Amino acid sequence: MEKKRLDDYEPGPVPSPKGVDRFGFVKQDNTSDGLVKSRSAYEYERYREERRVRKWRKMIGVGGSDWKHYLRRKPHVVKRRIRKGIPDCLRGLVWQLISGSRDLLLMNPGVYEQLVIYETSASELDIIRDISRTFPSHVFFQQRHGPGQRSLYNVLKAYSVFDRNVGYVQGMGFLAGLLLLYMSEEDAFWLLVALLKGAVHAPMEGLYLAGLPLVQQYLFQFECLVREHLPKLGEHFSNEMINPSMYASQWFITVFSYSFPFHLALRIWDVFLYEGVKIVFKVGLALLKYCHDDLVKLPFEKLIHALKNFPGNAMNPDMLLPLAYSIKISKRLEELKQEYETKTGKIRRAREVSEKPMLPGESN
C-alpha cells in the first residue's frame, strides 16, 4: 500500500530467522521469561514431560475415546493433572475435549464451511484491520495473507456471522489466534463457540456484547475481591484512583492471551477451559498478592506501569498458579455477582425514573 519514502522510514524487515522461542514467537533479546535453563534442568524437564505424556495418553485414549469415561470415574485426578499443565503435544486435543467443542463440531457437520464460504459479515472490514495486528510477533501470523492470517480471518468472520449480535470485537482475535496455534480452523471456531455460548461453563459472550456487560461485572467482582483479600492494596488503589478497568479489563477480555508470556497464558488456559473464568480472578489476585509489597509503595504512574509489566519471576507458572489455586473465591464470587445484579438493577430502575443519562462504565 505504501508508496514512497519506504526506504527512509521502514523499520527494517521483521527480525525473523534470528530465532523463535519454543512456541513460535520471535525472540526479543531482553525477554527470556526465565526459560533459560541449565542443560541438566532441561533434560530433567524433558524426562518429566515424557512421563506426563504417557499418563495423559492412557487417560484420554486414542483420539480422546476414553476421555468421557475417565472423567466420570476420576474427575479429581483430571483436575489435578490439568492444574499441573497439559502436555503441549496433546493440548489441542484435550482443550477440545474439556471445552465441549468436540461435541459441537460433531453435531454440526458442514456448518463452519457454510459460514466461511457463503455468508457475509458486517464485521469483515474491522476484522481485516486487526488481522496483521494480532500476535504480530508470532511466525505463524506474521506473513501478510499467509496461512496464519487467513485462518484467523476465517475463524473470526465465521463467528461474526454465527453470532451477529456479537459480531467481531477487538480481543477475540487473540483468543482465536491462541487456539489456532493448537488446532485447525474448524476446531478453533467451535471452541470459540463453546466458550462464548457456554457449552460447559457460563457463556462468555457478555464480554463482547454492546456495553461489555460481563466485563463490567467481572471488574466489579474483582475490585471487591482485591479489597477483601488484599485490603492494604485495595486502599492504596483507591487513594491513587486506580480503577481495575485500567489494568484488568484485558485480562478478562482475552483471558491473559494478550501481552502475557505465552507459556503462562497456555497454563492458564488449561485450567480456564476446565474450571472456568474463576481462574482468571485467581491469577489476577495471585499476581497482585505476589507483588503486593512493591505495589503498595508505588505512586499512580509507576503503579499503572507495574500492573501492566509484572516482573518475570511473578509470571513463572509453577509459582504463580499454585498461589492462585490457594486463593478461595468461589462462594464470594457468586455473592458478588448477586450484589452486582441488584446494584445495576437499581441503577437501571433509577435511570428509568429520572431519565437522567448515566455514563456506562461509571463506577462508584
Added chain:
Amino acid sequence: MARKTGNKSLQAKLVLLGDMGTGKTSLVLRFVKGQFSEYQESTIGAAFFTQVLSLNEATVKFDIWDTAGQERYHSLAPMYYRGAAAAIVVYDITSMDSFVRAKKWVREVQRQANSSLTMFLVANKADLEGDRKVSNEEGEEYARESGLSFLETSAKTAQNVNELFYEIAKRLVKANPSRQSGIKLHSRPTESRRRYFCCA
C-alpha cells in the same frame, strides 16, 4: 529529567480517542519512544504512557491514556477522558468512516468532558497520500467549525508528531498561568499528590 526547566512544572492527563486502526498507539509510541512499527498490536482495554516535555517556560509531564478504538469499547472510554486536560481525536485520512467516527468523539467529549480541555483533531497516516479519502480541507474545516485545533500527522514518517505534543504542551502552559482547574501544577517536580483533578 528537565534540562531547561523554568520554575514551573505541570502534569497533564491526555487521552487519545478515535476509530480502531487509525494509529493512536503508533502516534504515542512515536512521541514517547521515537519508534514505529507497521503492525502495531491492537490495543485491548487501554494503555498508559508518560512523557515529559521541556518548554522554555515550563516542564510538562504528560500522563497519556491510549484507548481501544472499536465502537464496542465505547463504554470504557469516559473513565479516560473525564478529568483530562487534553484530548487528541484521531482519524485516518484513508478512511471516511474513521472521520465520521472522529466527529462523534468530538461531540461526545465536548458534551461530557472538562470544559477547559484542549482538543486536537488529528488526521493521521498523511504518508498514504495516494489512498487519501478525507481531504485536508475537510478536516480543517470541521475542526474550525467545532473550535478545535487541527494537524495532519504521520506516525510512520514522524511528520508533525512532536509538533502536536509541543503545541498541546504550550497551550496547557498558557492556559494555566496559575493554579486552576485542568492541570496539576507543582512548583517543584516532586512526586506529589493527584493527577486527576476534576474541574471545580
